[in-house]
Amino acid sequence: MDFKVHVIDVEAGLNVVVLDDDDAKMLDVGVSDRVKIKFGKNEAVALVDLARKGKHGEAMLFSDTAAKIGVSEEDTISVEAAQRPASLDYVRKKLDGGILADAEVKAIITDLMNEELSAAELAAFIAGVYTRGMNTEEVAALTNAIYETGDKLEFKNGPVVSEHSIGGVAGDRVSMIIVPTMASLGIKIPKTCTRAISSASGTADTLEVLCPVSLSMDQIKEVVTKTNGCLVWGGAVNMAVADDKLIKIRHPLRLDPEELLLSSILAKKKAEGAKTVLLDIPCGRGSKVENIEKARELAHKFQTMGSHLEMQVDCIISDGTEPVMNYIGPALEAREVLRTLEGASSGLLAEKACLMSGVLLHMVRGISKEEGYRIARYELSSGKALAKFKEIIGAQGGDPKIKSEDIKPGKFSSVVKATAEGRVHHIDNKSISRVCRAAGAPADKGAGMVLKVSVGQQIKEGAELYELCSSSKEKLDFALQQAKHFEVVEVEQIILDII
Amino acid sequence: MDFKVHVIDVEAGLNVVVLDDDDAKMLDVGVSDRVKIKFGKNEAVALVDLARKGKHGEAMLFSDTAAKIGVSEEDTISVEAAQRPASLDYVRKKLDGGILADAEVKAIITDLMNEELSAAELAAFIAGVYTRGMNTEEVAALTNAIYETGDKLEFKNGPVVSEHSIGGVAGDRVSMIIVPTMASLGIKIPKTCTRAISSASGTADTLEVLCPVSLSMDQIKEVVTKTNGCLVWGGAVNMAVADDKLIKIRHPLRLDPEELLLSSILAKKKAEGAKTVLLDIPCGRGSKVENIEKARELAHKFQTMGSHLEMQVDCIISDGTEPVMNYIGPALEAREVLRTLEGASSGLLAEKACLMSGVLLHMVRGISKEEGYRIARYELSSGKALAKFKEIIGAQGGDPKIKSEDIKPGKFSSVVKATAEGRVHHIDNKSISRVCRAAGAPADKGAGMVLKVSVGQQIKEGAELYELCSSSKEKLDFALQQAKHFEVVEVEQIILDII
Numbered sequence: 001m002d003f004k005v006h007v008i009d010v011e012a013g014l015n016v017v018v019l020d021d022d023d024a025k026m027l028d029v030g031v032s033d034r035v036k037i038k039f040g041k042n043e044a045v046a047l048v049d050l051a052r053k054g055k056h057g058e059a060m061l062f063s064d065t066a067a068k069i070g071v072s073e074e075d076t077i078s079v080e081a082a083q084r085p086a087s088l089d090y091v092r093k094k095l096d097g098g099i100l101a102d103a104e105v106k107a108i109i110t111d112l113m114n115e116e117l118s119a120a121e122l123a124a125f126i127a128g129v130y131t132r133g134m135n136t137e138e139v140a141a142l143t144n145a146i147y148e149t150g151d152k153l154e155f156k157n158g159p160v161v162s163e164h165s166i167g168g169v170a171g172d173r174v175s176m177i178i179v180p181t182m183a184s185l186g187i188k189i190p191k192t193c194t195r196a197i198s199s200a201s202g203t204a205d206t207l208e209v210l211c212p213v214s215l216s217m218d219q220i221k222e223v224v225t226k227t228n229g230c231l232v233w234g235g236a237v238n239m240a241v242a243d244d245k246l247i248k249i250r251h252p253l254r255l256d257p258e259e260l261l262l263s264s265i266l267a268k269k270k271a272e273g274a275k276t277v278l279l280d281i282p283c284g285r286g287s288k289v290e291n292i293e294k295a296r297e298l299a300h301k302f303q304t305m306g307s308h309l310e311m312q313v314d315c316i317i318s319d320g321t322e323p324v325m326n327y328i329g330p331a332l333e334a335r336e337v338l339r340t341l342e343g344a345s346s347g348l349l350a351e352k353a354c355l356m357s358g359v360l361l362h363m364v365r366g367i368s369k370e371e372g373y374r375i376a377r378y379e380l381s382s383g384k385a386l387a388k389f390k391e392i393i394g395a396q397g398g399d400p401k402i403k404s405e406d407i408k409p410g411k412f413s414s415v416v417k418a419t420a421e422g423r424v425h426h427i428d429n430k431s432i433s434r435v436c437r438a439a440g441a442p443a444d445k446g447a448g449m450v451l452k453v454s455v456g457q458q459i460k461e462g463a464e465l466y467e468l469c470s471s472s473k474e475k476l477d478f479a480l481q482q483a484k485h486f487e488v489v490e491v492e493q494i495i496l497d498i499i
Numbered sequence: 500m501d502f503k504v505h506v507i508d509v510e511a512g513l514n515v516v517v518l519d520d521d522d523a524k525m526l527d528v529g530v531s532d533r534v535k536i537k538f539g540k541n542e543a544v545a546l547v548d549l550a551r552k553g554k555h556g557e558a559m560l561f562s563d564t565a566a567k568i569g570v571s572e573e574d575t576i577s578v579e580a581a582q583r584p585a586s587l588d589y590v591r592k593k594l595d596g597g598i599l600a601d602a603e604v605k606a607i608i609t610d611l612m613n614e615e616l617s618a619a620e621l622a623a624f625i626a627g628v629y630t631r632g633m634n635t636e637e638v639a640a641l642t643n644a645i646y647e648t649g650d651k652l653e654f655k656n657g658p659v660v661s662e663h664s665i666g667g668v669a670g671d672r673v674s675m676i677i678v679p680t681m682a683s684l685g686i687k688i689p690k691t692c693t694r695a696i697s698s699a700s701g702t703a704d705t706l707e708v709l710c711p712v713s714l715s716m717d718q719i720k721e722v723v724t725k726t727n728g729c730l731v732w733g734g735a736v737n738m739a740v741a742d743d744k745l746i747k748i749r750h751p752l753r754l755d756p757e758e759l760l761l762s763s764i765l766a767k768k769k770a771e772g773a774k775t776v777l778l779d780i781p782c783g784r785g786s787k788v789e790n791i792e793k794a795r796e797l798a799h800k801f802q803t804m805g806s807h808l809e810m811q812v813d814c815i816i817s818d819g820t821e822p823v824m825n826y827i828g829p830a831l832e833a834r835e836v837l838r839t840l841e842g843a844s845s846g847l848l849a850e851k852a853c854l855m856s857g858v859l860l861h862m863v864r865g866i867s868k869e870e871g872y873r874i875a876r877y878e879l880s881s882g883k884a885l886a887k888f889k890e891i892i893g894a895q896g897g898d899p900k901i902k903s904e905d906i907k908p909g910k911f912s913s914v915v916k917a918t919a920e921g922r923v924h925h926i927d928n929k930s931i932s933r934v935c936r937a938a939g940a941p942a943d944k945g946a947g948m949v950l951k952v953s954v955g956q957q958i959k960e961g962a963e964l965y966e967l968c969s970s971s972k973e974k975l976d977f978a979l980q981q982a983k984h985f986e987v988v989e990v991e992q993i994i995l996d997i998i
């Protein structure tokens with residue numbers, strides 16, 4: 001049947017065609033059935049939606065679908081009923097507890113990429129993986145299928161390494177130390193990083209204070225060829241694209257099956273061209289993995305998967321209960337990272353980065369981890385890592401002469417004080433995120449907080465707990481309000497009451 | 500934050516607000532996050548979508564959401580981040596294999612009704628029920644929660660009964676015989692029926708040939724008070740509304756967890772006010788339940804659920820491998836039902852309807868099933884059931900003088916013949932549906948088929964297998980074409996080859 005096109009100026013992110021009820025009946029299709037839409041030689045499969053007050057003979061397309069097949073307002077397209085994709089049978093098979101063959105996993109990812117699966121259908125797939133699990137072969141097939149959906153980096157001459165944290169810890173900017181350390185030692189480390197989803201800042205948000213992070217594949221190759229390293233936002237390149245689409249469904253559902261976490265991370269590392277990968281699994285209260293037993297289990301799975309994918313994957317399990325830096329938020333973190341590289345600060349960040357660099361050196365060079373740690377420490381103390389970091393910043397389009405004192409946090413600030421005396425017994429990553437985001441982070445680079453206390457410390461009533469910053473007075477006030485609901489610093493009171 | 504409204508003339512069936520990327524960042528919300536939208540005293544929770552080319556300060560609403568809060572183009576609404584509903588935690592709990600409390604099941608259905616759950620979130624719930632199952636208490640809670648979402652019929656004086664088939668069998672129009680039979684015996688039977696989803700015709704589609712089937716609750720009460728019975732389309736009334744919303748998600752996924760089937764059917768029967776319910780479970784090749792063991796299991800579950808809901812539920816298991824009538828399609832079926840009531844036809848339809856009426860009479864009057872069957876047979880042969888049927892047709896707004904010969908099938912027809920001699924060993928319900936729908940059923944009331952053979956019959960090459968009808972020459976040709984792919988009548992050849 002032929003239809004006049006009406007374009008709705010919204011991107012649906014999925015091919016949808018909205019038809020009049022009677023027209024749909026004529027085509028014998030209903031809501032969420034599939035149709036093939038054709039315009040000249042271009043065609044696409046779309047899901048049907050019904051307009052209760054639709055016009056007879058009119059097909060409404062969202063702007064992305066219209067662009068895809070090249071139609072404009074008033075053009076005529078043909079619409080016919082289409083087959084249900086076989087991948088839906090594989091989704092069902094997973095829900096029934098079946099083991100998917102390589103080709104079946106691949107079909108799901110292919111149809112996902114062709115936008116032939118609806119959000120509901122993808123949610124059913126994710127729920128299937130969540131409830132039924134996947135064996136090693138299935139996860140390997142999924143990782144490879146996701147890997148194949150995007151661009152890939154490839155470097156000859158010498159080892160290519162990468163590292164990644166499964167996340168959840170505030171101020172964990174070790175990548176910004178590890179990348180220049182490894183690169184200055186002649187080891188290629190083309191690192192893609194993420195923006196914050198629910199935290200105060202992701203590595204990409206923080207690095208953006210210093211230089212552009214949205215680089216093309218060609219630009220990335222150039223930077224890495226020149227400097228051995230890079231720190232770019234993964235969202236700006238088309239690497240492991242299917243994973244981003246899966247995350248869009250998983251995030252609102254808060255369903256993070258381990259199998260999807262494994263394939264998501266390893267597909268991206270594979271696309272970076274890395275054969276040697278170090279993963280950081282922070283664990284403990286407030287982080288993604290509850291306890292060390294679960295962290296060990298996950299680490300073991302990563303290693304097994306790595307060998308299936310012909311990658312050497314090692315893991316460290318780190319303490320994820322507290323922030324890695326006392327400075328949280330894009331500008332504050334960027335300044336502290338620079339201070340660390342300049343040798344002006346030597347807290348937990350430097351220690352963790354050097355330990356991880358040591359493990360990476362052990363993996364690629366066969367030396368002991370202790371020897372690796374000492375080499376990394378020397379790179380940092382000698383200023384070589386700083387020089388390399390500035391070189392990378394310059395290559396990515398930033399100012400290579402940047403100094404830590406050039407970076408200013410938001411001009412509005414306020415100090416939050418203890419309301420009673422006691423002992424600091426916990427500093428909460430999730431509360432830090434909530435309060436910093438209320439202050440405007442990560443969109444406001446100047447928003448964030450500086451922690452003034454550490455766990456175990458004995459404090460008096462009125463002691464400074466942390467300082468909040470923002471570029472906006474309103475957001476600062478809002479954050480101070482939120483700070484009353486979300487306890488960033490938990491103080492154990494010694495005397496609870498006097499009667 | 501305040502936004503100017505732009506209304507998109509499409510009904511999304513879910514509250515969605517489309518915001519500009521930067522505005523969403525300011526609100527600290529992402530795709531599928533929830534926001535509260537307010538206009539004067541009206542407010543609703545909506546899911547965020549992002550317009551990649553959105554206008555700063557503009558919020559796009561779909562027409563149903565705009566109507567709900569009463570805004571028009573260019574009005575100003577306020578939008579603020581909203582909490583994630585607790586029901587999502589219960590969806591997660593089910594996916595984790597937990598047992599949901601009454602209040603948790605109710606919260607999911609309440610949020611579904613308030614359009615606060617996305618299709619993906621509902622799909623995750625359905626997948627959770629599918630993979631983890633539900634115990635009797637959970638299904639009872641679900642049934643009650645669904646029952647509470649709609650209008651309810653209530654009749655005093657005397658028993659109210661109902662019957663229902665889980666479906667899948669062509670030409671199964673027993674309700675059109677059972678309802679007048681019971682009603683003429685003074686037993687109230689306010690029956691809601693369905694339209695075809697994938698079959699050639701539903702009871703509502705067939706009855707519509709004779710009278711209106713979309714009645715209001717008040718009209719239904721009037722018809723039942725006057726005649727004791729009715730046959731109305733369930734989709735036109737607001738009974739067990741949540742079930743329709745769940746079916747909209749289940750249908751494209753083809754996920755039919757037994758628990759949702761149980762709650763769907765029983766919530767509707769409860770809303771009809773029926774305390775005595777007879778269910779028909781057709782089983783065997785081509786029907787919904789594969790074999791008699793599974794049918795018995797399902798019947799047992801229905802009975803257990805019934806006692807939890809203070810309803811007497813009995814089940815019959817019937818042969819679902821072949822059509823109940825040789826006439827398929829709205830007009831052809833309506834004509835044959837009338838012929839059966841007129842006493843001019845006495846095939847399987849009359850027999851099945853009288854057997855089921857006998858069981859219902861046994862349930863409400865305590866007489867034996869055999870005695871019940873004889874009473875039903877008498878109602879039919881005496882013409883009392885026909886008189887009552889015409890009375891109901893008249894009360895629903897149809898012509899009470901209608902006769903079977905007044906009903907004409909589509910004027911284009913063609914006979915499909917056997918291409919080889921052999922024995923008819925199967926007549927396929929699913930193929931019948933495909934071919935009849937290609938001919939235009941159920942939208943084209945005149946479309947359908949008349950079967951000319953029955954299972955076991957020996958036929959010669961060139962024997963007439965079935966006749967196809969349609970009101971459209973094109974659709975008839977299309978159906979004939981489809982008939983080559985979908986084998987309606989399977990003929991076992993005795994001599995396969997001669998060499």
